[in-house]
Amino acid sequence: TQLLEQSPQFLSIQEGENLTVYCNSSSVFSSLQWYRQEPGEGPVLLVTVVTGGEVKKLKRLTFQFGDARKDSSLHITAAQPGDTGLYLCAGLPGSNYKLTFGKGTLLTVNP
């Protein structure tokens, strides 16, 4: 079983602060996705990273895939209350269709 460990599990910060969320595994994934989930909603895909060392930016969000494709990070610059939500990483092993999810990081950005 391929596991994804996310840290921290909970994060409460003030508006304007920066933060980083980590997603680590001992297994290699062919791709890794980051989702954001709000209460009462399903996860919404933010980004997919495929190549080891890849960095993708989505406005104030920066996503990085580790060189060995075993880990990833999400960095948010100047967090805003609208960034509040559950951030989930999910990995796709090889050509398998079963996404393996981490337990998520619950982010609260206080105004």
Place this chain on the structure above:
Amino acid sequence: GAGVSQSPSNKVTEKGKDVELRCDPISGHTALYWYRQSLGQGLEFLIYFQGNSAPDKSGLPSDRFSAERTGGSVSTLTIQRTQQEDSAVYLCASSYRQGASYPYFGPGTRLTVT
């Protein structure tokens, strides 16, 4: 709407009753997934349908769980003789096809077994 829809949004049932959860995938999506999200846990894979292929049922936790997909579109997840540990949010997702795109999730059905 263009997204994945699920019904009901909330379901409260008594222990031992059967429940049916429905999923309407995005039109044209041939792949359909069911996941379960329990409090404090990540999403747990339950079952996968792809076109006319036999479904991958390897994630179903017990034989009380079953799912079907009629006409390659709507899917129903059935839980028989519900137990309190079945309480969770059941999420359905669909994608255009395996390996070509990533799944889009519905809002989920929150199941509470009392």
